[in-house]
Amino acid sequence: xxxxxxxxxxIVRSPGAQQVPAPGIPGRSKDAWGGQEGLLLESFLQxxxxxxxxxxxxxxxxxELGPRMEKYFPELAERFYAQIRQHPxxxxxxxxxxxxxxxxxQTLQQWARGLFxxxxxxxxxxxxxxIGYRHxxxxxxxxxxxxxxxxxxxxFSNCLLLEFPASDERLRYxxxxxxxxxxxxxxxxxxxxxxxxxxxxxxxxxxERANRELAEASRIKDEFLAHTSHELRTPLNSILGFSKLILxxxxxxxEEEQELLRDVFSSAQHLLGIVNDxxxxxxxxxxxxxxxxxxVNPRQVLDSTLPLVAVQAASKGLELHDLSAxxxxxxVRADEVRLRQVLLNxxxxxxxxxxxxxxxxxxxxxxxDGVAPSRRAFLRFEVEDTGxxxxxxxxxxxxxxxxxxxxxxxxxxxxxxxxLAISRRLVEMMGGAIGLDSGSQGRGTLVWxxxxxxxxxxxxxxxxxxxxxxxxxxxx
Amino acid sequence: xxxxxxxxxxxxxxxxIVEDNALVAKFYRMALxxxxxxxxxxxxxxxxxxxxxxxxxxxxAVLDVSLxxxxxxxxxxxxxxxxxxxxxxxxxxxxxxxxxxxATAHAMAGDRERLLAASGADDYLEKPVxxxxxxxxxxxxxxxxx
Numbered sequence: 001x002x003x004x005x006x007x008x009x010x011i012v013r014s015p016g017a018q019q020v021p022a023p024g025i026p027g028r029s030k031d032a033w034g035g036q037e038g039l040l041l042e043s044f045l046q047x048x049x050x051x052x053x054x055x056x057x058x059x060x061x062x063x064e065l066g067p068r069m070e071k072y073f074p075e076l077a078e079r080f081y082a083q084i085r086q087h088p089x090x091x092x093x094x095x096x097x098x099x100x101x102x103x104x105x106q107t108l109q110q111w112a113r114g115l116f117x118x119x120x121x122x123x124x125x126x127x128x129x130x131i132g133y134r135h136x137x138x139x140x141x142x143x144x145x146x147x148x149x150x151x152x153x154x155x156f157s158n159c160l161l162l163e164f165p166a167s168d169e170r171l172r173y174x175x176x177x178x179x180x181x182x183x184x185x186x187x188x189x190x191x192x193x194x195x196x197x198x199x200x201x202x203x204x205x206x207x208e209r210a211n212r213e214l215a216e217a218s219r220i221k222d223e224f225l226a227h228t229s230h231e232l233r234t235p236l237n238s239i240l241g242f243s244k245l246i247l248x249x250x251x252x253x254x255e256e257e258q259e260l261l262r263d264v265f266s267s268a269q270h271l272l273g274i275v276n277d278x279x280x281x282x283x284x285x286x287x288x289x290x291x292x293x294x295x296v297n298p299r300q301v302l303d304s305t306l307p308l309v310a311v312q313a314a315s316k317g318l319e320l321h322d323l324s325a326x327x328x329x330x331x332v333r334a335d336e337v338r339l340r341q342v343l344l345n346x347x348x349x350x351x352x353x354x355x356x357x358x359x360x361x362x363x364x365x366x367x368x369d370g371v372a373p374s375r376r377a378f379l380r381f382e383v384e385d386t387g388x389x390x391x392x393x394x395x396x397x398x399x400x401x402x403x404x405x406x407x408x409x410x411x412x413x414x415x416x417x418x419x420l421a422i423s424r425r426l427v428e429m430m431g432g433a434i435g436l437d438s439g440s441q442g443r444g445t446l447v448w449x450x451x452x453x454x455x456x457x458x459x460x461x462x463x464x465x466x467x468x469x470x471x472x473x474x475x476x
Numbered sequence: 477x478x479x480x481x482x483x484x485x486x487x488x489x490x491x492x493i494v495e496d497n498a499l500v501a502k503f504y505r506m507a508l509x510x511x512x513x514x515x516x517x518x519x520x521x522x523x524x525x526x527x528x529x530x531x532x533x534x535x536x537a538v539l540d541v542s543l544x545x546x547x548x549x550x551x552x553x554x555x556x557x558x559x560x561x562x563x564x565x566x567x568x569x570x571x572x573x574x575x576x577x578x579a580t581a582h583a584m585a586g587d588r589e590r591l592l593a594a595s596g597a598d599d600y601l602e603k604p605v606x607x608x609x610x611x612x613x614x615x616x617x618x619x620x621x622x
Binding site: 222225226229230231233234236237238239240241242243244245248250263267 | 497499500502503506507510511542581582583584602603604605606607608609
């Protein structure tokens with residue numbers, strides 16, 4: 001009972017109960033039991049001595065025993081670890097194998113020597129109290145050590161029998177040694193408990209941290225849901241509103257009905273785009289987006305993508321330049337569909353955010369992914385416009401979900417606000433990088449991205465293999 | 477199908493519509509004009525709104541909450557702030573309140589209470605707003621209780 005109260009005192013007053021804990025580093029007694037803890041350890045020691053009736057006479061007996069017991073220590077160490085070996089689990093935690101066991105046997109002999117030192121002060125208790133820390137750290141359970149301590153006890157009894165044939169002398173020493181072993185066992189159990197509490201405290205902190213991270217993730221999900229709901233409702237408003245106007249017979253002419261139906265159709269297309277973007281980003285964030293990497297001819301991708309924005313660009317009076325057409329481009333390792341999606345996304349953005357001037361596409365080989373030099377070659381695509389541009393401080397932000405330069409521009413310019421976030425993730429999944437600069441004239445926007453080039457040795461064969469497109473080997 | 481051919485007359489009332497999505501603004505205008513015989517002023521320009529209110533040319537307003545292109549005193553202004561501004565302006569220059577309907581795609585739990593309290597608006601509609609008769613009914617309600 002008494003020792004229980006002391007244990008409580010140690011736990012309650014241990015660092016971290018009130019203040020921020022200086023995490024105890026077991027291994028040096030100062031760290032684990034330093035400062036006030038030392039006083040508590042000292043009082044625990046005194047309390048245990050009182051409880052066990054351990055006196056100076058016992059200390060003297062043990063000091064006298066020391067020289068006679070020394071010769072038994074090696075054998076003690078053998079028996080101790082033979083006992084540990086019987087428990088595969090206990091043995092497994094001794095990571096260093098036989099070499100470690102040999103070292104531990106030496107440590108055990110040191111420990112035995114300490115038993116007979118005759119000085120049982122705070123320093124002694126501090127050393128003894130490290131055992132629990134070490135064992136908790138490696139995952140060695142208390143029960144194995146307690147049973148091994150039983151070996152120590154019975155072996156020493158046998159030694160005393162050999163050393164002191166006369167029973168009254170033997171009993172005197174045995175009694176003192178028994179108290180000492182009890183004291184040691186108590187110190188060890190105490191340190192096990194203390195180390196366990198520390199472990200729990202650290203685990204608790206980990207849990208709290210995980211909890212905070214979860215709360216943050218949940219907040220982001222809520223925000224995503226709110227944005228999604230907002231973005232879907234706007235085109236739905238037009239789809240439902242105009243079709244209901246027609247159904248309610250509120251149109252003045254067939255021409256007006258036609259006009260509203262075109263609005264319904266374009267809003268539904270816009271809605272489809274948003275739904276696809278949301279599916280994409282959800283799949284990407286759930287790590288369920290699977291890319292089909294193959295050797296892709298970038299020329300074909302550019303040639304099939306540019307016409308998709310050419311009409312819109314022309315209707316706004318924008319010039320669309322393809323400067324990549326000047327030289328042959330090497331094959332890249334990419335998912336062709338996703339590469340086209342990224343390119344189309346950047347081109348649509350450029351056209352969308354530019355009211356006059358031009359949109360220019362470039363492509364060329366470089367030795368960097370755009371961030372760090374690399375041993376492999378990359379094809380760098382650039383889409384430059386003469387549009388409204390993006391302020392410096394927003395250049396990172398626009399790659400986040402649902403962000404346009406002015407967050408509320410989404411509806412003015414259309415789009416889900418997810419395009420760049422999706423593009424970044426797709427480009428990164430293909431092994432490249434994406435970034436944003438001002439246009440070359442200091443105005444407008446230049447978005448670039450890189451895609452790994454197929455190594456030269458494989459260029460020829462892959463070009464040949466591509467001809468019968470999308471064969472089983474091609475699209476693994 | 478109910479006919480909306482003879483809705484309650486909105487005696488020469490004009491509705492101020494502030495909505496940054498052109499198609500949604502177009503729907504509001506058509507719905508209010510065709511199903512309710514209202515006139516409409518559609519604008520995203522704050523000085524124009526204030527002038528309309530000041531001159532007593534609009535009697536009620538439908539405001540969107542997220543406004544992309546609307547600025548006031550060099551800063552972007554949203555529908556919540558705009559509602560307060562227009563209410564103040566109506567009270568100061570016309571001596572009577574301007575009823576306001578907030579129409580927004582913010583439809584998460586708590587948005588309604590939060591936005592109504594922050595804006596001082598009189599009523600709230602969650603997008604999609606697609607029933608012309610319903611929209612007209614809301615506006616008439618506002619006018620009758622004003």
